[in-house]
Amino acid sequence: MKQLVILSGKGGTGKTSVAAAFAHLLSLKNTPFKAVIADADVDAANLELVLSPSVISREEFWGGSMAEIDPDNCTACGICAEVCRFDAVLVKEDLYTVDPIACDGCAACVYQCPTETIKMIEQIAGEWYQSDSLYGPLFHANLIPAQENSGKLVTLVKQQARLLALDEEYDLVLVDGPPGIGCPVISAASGADLALIVAEPTASGVHDMHRVLKTTAHFDVESLVCINKADIYPEGTEAIEEFCQNEGIRVVGKIPFDLAVTESMVQGKPVTAYKADSPASLAILELWKEVVEVIQDSEE
Numbered sequence: 001m002k003q004l005v006i007l008s009g010k011g012g013t014g015k016t017s018v019a020a021a022f023a024h025l026l027s028l029k030n031t032p033f034k035a036v037i038a039d040a041d042v043d044a045a046n047l048e049l050v051l052s053p054s055v056i057s058r059e060e061f062w063g064g065s066m067a068e069i070d071p072d073n074c075t076a077c078g079i080c081a082e083v084c085r086f087d088a089v090l091v092k093e094d095l096y097t098v099d100p101i102a103c104d105g106c107a108a109c110v111y112q113c114p115t116e117t118i119k120m121i122e123q124i125a126g127e128w129y130q131s132d133s134l135y136g137p138l139f140h141a142n143l144i145p146a147q148e149n150s151g152k153l154v155t156l157v158k159q160q161a162r163l164l165a166l167d168e169e170y171d172l173v174l175v176d177g178p179p180g181i182g183c184p185v186i187s188a189a190s191g192a193d194l195a196l197i198v199a200e201p202t203a204s205g206v207h208d209m210h211r212v213l214k215t216t217a218h219f220d221v222e223s224l225v226c227i228n229k230a231d232i233y234p235e236g237t238e239a240i241e242e243f244c245q246n247e248g249i250r251v252v253g254k255i256p257f258d259l260a261v262t263e264s265m266v267q268g269k270p271v272t273a274y275k276a277d278s279p280a281s282l283a284i285l286e287l288w289k290e291v292v293e294v295i296q297d298s299e300e
């Protein structure tokens with residue numbers, strides 16, 4: 001069983017459009033792999049908007065902890081407010097409380113409180129779901145805004161997808177990873193067999209792509225690159241291609257700008273399902289064939 005993760009150096013490059021199209025192509029009769037899909041972009045989960053999932057199970061995700069002060073035992077000594085580096089302890093007329101948004105869960109106040117009146121309370125940070133989608137089983141999640149630990153939730157979503165794949169003998173886990181290079185990206189990339197980086201030919205395209213390539217290289221994950229909207233800024237596309245050539249990284253596809261992609265999102269469909277003969281769909285189909293070949297070669 002292989003794990004393919006789709007990443008991008010920043011948001012808005014079309015990563016999810018590519019992931020959704022791959023999910024659709026994987027559901028066709030002639031598919032080379034039977035796949036489980038994981039939406040690991042838990043801070044902005046939008047793969048579900050185009051895969052039409054029906055939730056079959058829903059679980060709470062317990063993230064970090066937050067300090068809570070018992071007012072009955074508090075002597076209003078003020079130590080907790082002094083030690084809190086996040087200004088999360090609020091004081092009003094000798095009543096000490098904790099601001100749930102500002103609290104980082106570091107527990108410094110717990111250790112310093114002379115009356116042992118502060119406790120760390122675990123918080124629900126979000127939910128994760130197993131769904132049936134039009135294009136196969138989907139694991140996805142929602143993190144409550146301002147909650148931390150999205151890396152932990154990404155790992156959980158991936159683990160669940162992997163478990164189902166192993167139990168029911170799927171060949172592939174397709175992961176729509178988070179954009180950027182933070183902790184959730186590390187969680188998404190670790191353990192992957194192959195990463196497809198979706199780059200865009202903007203002024204910062206090479207820089208954004210380079211950052212995420214460094215992350216995949218760190219985890220020894222083979223990486224391929226595709227360039228989305230490759231025709232809107234040819235100089236940017238050339239810069240990405242030149243960079244990849246120098247680094248020995250294959251550019252396996254160039255997707256042209258195509259209004260069908262936006263239309264398909266509005267319709268809630270992968271572009272390949274919405275308009276199979278549109279320029280972007282045809283380019284994604286070619287890209288998919290390249291990716292399939294690399295996965296199959298790695299199996300030999």
Ligand code: SF4
Binds near residue numbers: 074075078079080118
């Ligand atoms: S350190 Fe403890 S006793 Fe002192 S103000 Fe804070 S909660 Fe109250």
Ligand code: SF4
Binds near residue numbers: 087089098103109110
């Ligand atoms: S747990 Fe840390 S951040 Fe939260 S109130 Fe205590 S010292 Fe401040």
